[in-house]
Amino acid sequence: TYEVEARDKNNNEGSTAFTITTNLAISPVTTTDSPGYVGESVTVSGTGFKPSWQITVTYASTPVVFTTTSEEDGSFSYTFEVPPSAAGAHTITATDGTSTMQVIFFMESTPPGIPLPMLPYLDEKAASEAYFDWADVTKDADGADELSTPVTYDFQVATDADFTIILVEKTGLTISEYTLLEEEKLESTSKEEPYYWRVRAVDAASNVSDWSGAGTFYVGFSFEMKGWLLYLLIAIGAIGVFFLGFWLGRRTIPEDYYY
Secondary structure (H helix, E strand, C coil): CEEEEEECCCCCEEEEEECCCCEEEEECCCCCCCCECCCCEEEEEEECCCCCCEEEEEECCCCEEEEEECCCCCCEEEEEECCCCCCEEEEEEEECCCCEEEEEEEECCCCECCCCEEECCCCEEECCCCEEEECCCCEECCCCECCCCCCEEEEEEECCCCCCCEEEEEEEECCCEEECCHHHCCCCCCCCCCEEEEEEEECCCCCECCCCCCEEEEECCCCCCCHHHHHHHHHHHHHHHHHHHHHHHHHHCCHHHCC
């Protein structure tokens, strides 16, 4: 509020209070019942700020900072995409260094759908460096399109159905497949004592799906021939071929060939 005074040439005086109201709003408006999502375009609009001045807009929960410049009348408008952030209320702040205003953005909390395991097939024999595949998650748990993207995946392999002994665990996988690394290769096991694997989805608002049903597979015996052993067997084979050839040669030479 400012006090404005005026005086004319006859020294008549007067004053009045002049109030500048600072306002801040976002569009679209979000609520707990109608929340927004990651990647949504949100426009922040303000009035009553310093004219032709730098305005700093902060999505405080992450935080992510944007800057723009107000108009000559002190208004501004700035549009940004909502960054990855957890479900719930997030404060958006706008300031010119003197005036500061805040509004709330509500992030959606619906978890993504449960991934569908595809490979290995149930009870199938797999390689020790097994390949796993599951369907992309594009819907949320309510069957609507998953809006808070990208979706990532958590993946586990265990020796028991309760996943109390986890052998391999990966989080934040960006694609819907995974191949075990050499250092993660699994030991051979029988079909009656299988390995178990499962996967779940996590959206960009940190909403987590339930785990998929556990898939089972087993790893058969595999013989890996080391380099030195391979060369040794080749050498033994070559020597065997030499002696076999020598023996056959001796048998085909006529007896009167020798003196």
